[in-house]
Amino acid sequence: MSCSINLKNISYETSTKEVFKDVTLNVSHEEKVAIVGSNGSGKSSLLKILAGLIPPKEGEIFLFHDKMNSKKDFRAYRGDIGYLPQDVSDHFLCPTVIEDVMFALRAKGVKKDEAYENSIKMLEELGILHLENRNIYDLSGGEQKIVALAGILITKPKIILLDEPTNALDEDAEIRIINILNSIKKSMVIVSHHKTFIEKLTPTIYKLKNNGLEKIS
Numbered sequence: 350m351s352c353s354i355n356l357k358n359i360s361y362e363t364s365t366k367e368v369f370k371d372v373t374l375n376v377s378h379e380e381k382v383a384i385v386g387s388n389g390s391g392k393s394s395l396l397k398i399l400a401g402l403i404p405p406k407e408g409e410i411f412l413f414h415d416k417m418n419s420k421k422d423f424r425a426y427r428g429d430i431g432y433l434p435q436d437v438s439d440h441f442l443c444p445t446v447i448e449d450v451m452f453a454l455r456a457k458g459v460k461k462d463e464a465y466e467n468s469i470k471m472l473e474e475l476g477i478l479h480l481e482n483r484n485i486y487d488l489s490g491g492e493q494k495i496v497a498l499a500g501i502l503i504t505k506p507k508i509i510l511l512d513e514p515t516n517a518l519d520e521d522a523e524i525r526i527i528n529i530l531n532s533i534k535k536s537m538v539i540v541s542h543h544k545t546f547i548e549k550l551t552p553t554i555y556k557l558k559n560n561g562l563e564k565i566s
């Protein structure tokens with residue numbers, strides 16, 4: 350199987366306890382997998398490990414069959430990974446919504462007009478065009494989460510890691526996000542407590558336990 354992500358026997362511990370061990374996971378190029386689990390089971394930590402933000406205690410991580418031994422190895426794939434944190438309050442780099450969504454495209458060398466047009470399209474698709482010129486720090490938690498998602502999806506990353514994308518969203522926003530995520534054929538790992546949301550995205554669901562991932566569907 351040609352995979353974007355392979356995790357082999359990953360374990361993780363904090364300064365005070367072992368959180369999980371023996372996490373093994375393969376995600377192929379267009380596959381979406383969901384991860385559920387109790388509060389504190391380590392779902393967010395696992396996504397941070399996958400994004401190269403924190404190291405595991407043990408185990409091996411391969412991105413596109415390339416072994417990641419350090420943060421430096423992850424740097425080569427920075428443009429390929431889109432990571433939505435559970436808490437997006439520290440995530441933004443620009444003051445206004447449109448500037449922030451355009452930022453990643455501009456950083457990739459996309460011309461201003463094209464970056465603006467694409468960003469407007471993305472805001473429209475996510476139902477947040479009315480927020481275009483708003484200051485991000487004046488937005489609600491749910492609004493901030495959708496803006497962060499817009500900034501991630503617009504760069505078309507090959508691997509998309511989403512930590513509770515709908516935890517603060519209303520029903521309409523959730524439906525728009527389901528539609529847009531279903532239209533994206535990329536590797537996706539979605540962490541969520543929201544069963545009906547997950548089931549509309551993927552049949553492949555794992556539960557994170559302290560001794561590994563259990564496939565529950």
Ligand SMILES: Nc1ncnc2c1ncn2[C@@H]1O[C@H](COP(=O)(O)OP(=O)(O)OP(=O)(O)O)[C@@H](O)[C@H]1O
Pocket residue numbers: 363364368386387388389390391392393394395435
């Ligand atoms: N920076 C940190 N320092 C110490 N312990 C931490 C740190 N970050 C997380 N932990 C601990 O690691 C464990 C796993 O946390 P994590 O946030 O990954 O869980 P989670 O499954 O995402 O939980 P939730 O469903 O509440 O989001 C928890 O016991 C948490 O207290």
Ligand SMILES: [Mg+2]
Pocket residue numbers: 392393394435512
């Ligand atoms: Mg979490």
